Amino acid sequence: MPDLRRLAAVLAAALLLGSCTSEGDDAPDGNDRAACDTSKGTLIVGVIAPLSGELGEQGKGIANATSLAVDQANESCAVDGYRLVAQPEDDGMNPDLGAQAATKLASTENLAGVVSTLNSSVSARVQPILDSAGILQVSPANTADSLSRGENFRTDPKRRFETYFRTCTVDSLQGPFAANYLVEKLEETRIAIVTDGLKYGEGLADSFTERAEEKGATIVTRQRIDGNATDFTKVIDALKPFEPDAVYFGGQFPQAAPLSEQLAAAGLTGPVMGGDGIYHDAYLSAGGKEGDLATSVGAPTEDLESAQEFASAYEAKGYPEGIGAYGAFAYDAANVIIDSLATTIGDGEWSPSMREDLVATVGEYEGDGATGKVAFDEYGDSTNHVLTVYEVRDGKWVAVETGEYID
Structure with missing residues (x-):
């Protein structure tokens, strides 16, 4: 409007x-x-x-x-x-x-x-x-x-x-909003972090990590992938010994979706969660699985x-x-x-x-x-701090929580 x-x-x-x-x-x-x-x-x-x-x-x-x-x-x-x-x-x-x-x-x-x-x-x-x-x-x-x-x-x-x-x-709100949901609502406390090494993914993972640890979660390992990778065998081998409950991915859907699929095939069936970069319908057809999660800016x-x-x-x-x-x-x-x-x-x-x-x-x-x-605000940032958590259910993204992040 x-x-x-x-x-x-x-x-x-x-x-x-x-x-x-x-x-x-x-x-x-x-x-x-x-x-x-x-x-x-x-x-x-x-x-x-x-x-x-x-x-x-x-x-x-x-x-x-x-x-x-x-x-x-x-x-x-x-x-x-x-x-x-x-x-x-x-x-x-x-x-x-x-x-x-x-x-x-x-x-x-x-x-x-x-x-x-x-x-x-x-x-x-x-x-x-x-x-x-x-x-x-x-x-x-x-x-x-x-x-x-x-x-x-x-x-x-x-x-x-x-x-x-x-x-x-911004990510300093989106990451903690995700951590609150994953740790408090889903009680996933052993979390692995994977990023694509880019500004967006790294910043998002940093803010998620800080909040998750404040909430009592353990970040069992943090790994980085090539932003153009399609085969994640190496990073999955690095994650498996830690047996994480969930994987938080800082990056975009073209890598997150096949990563989720390959994690499940390797026996790591916990949810993959990411930010607005993975909230896309193409994630669903490219390997994203039931129970995966994404945050996105604003309300649906x-x-x-x-x-x-x-x-x-x-x-x-x-x-x-x-x-x-x-x-x-x-x-x-x-x-x-x-x-x-x-x-x-x-x-x-x-x-x-x-x-x-x-x-x-x-x-x-x-x-x-x-x-x-x-x-x-005085930095040019939006004063609208509403965010939404989406979950893959029956092959569709479904909003499961919407609210304004308050520290």
């Missing part, structure tokens, strides 16, 4: 059709809705996401949700005098490609802001490029704490980039009244990809950019000199989004 200011714009457009029309505009469309004034030109909302590769479906869900928000903004004449265009760029889940995409967008004329990125390791390369140009970045999916508060975020948090914001919550889309309008509009567009774990967060990220852009420009004209004002406007943003209340 868009920000209240944007809803007001929609209502105004419906009641006063002529208010969005200026002399010389195109004729009304077939629905007798007067066309918006776009005489000031076009503004670009960029997207950086993996549009190809193993996470391509999730990346396309982010791009689709952004395009939906842009289309709705154009229909409601949200930014006075301008037509908005979404420009997606593929990072292939590769930091180097992400840097190339950021450089390309940074040099794109009339770029207003960027919905970016899915992977935290990619964002680490993208952030300084966009920030050096003063370009707003709002991520729907980055969860690594260090992106907003620095490597010493636990003891000495410092905001790294004033231009960076995110609509999802189908359970949120605030998300129903978005979900219906997304379905009506006929996108071949589903909303996925991050679609609603991408929709909110895009609307943060659009609504703040409308506020910053007002009835004036866009100039790159407005970028600093746009970033400041986002910092003060408060609105109702598809994921609930949307606002940011």
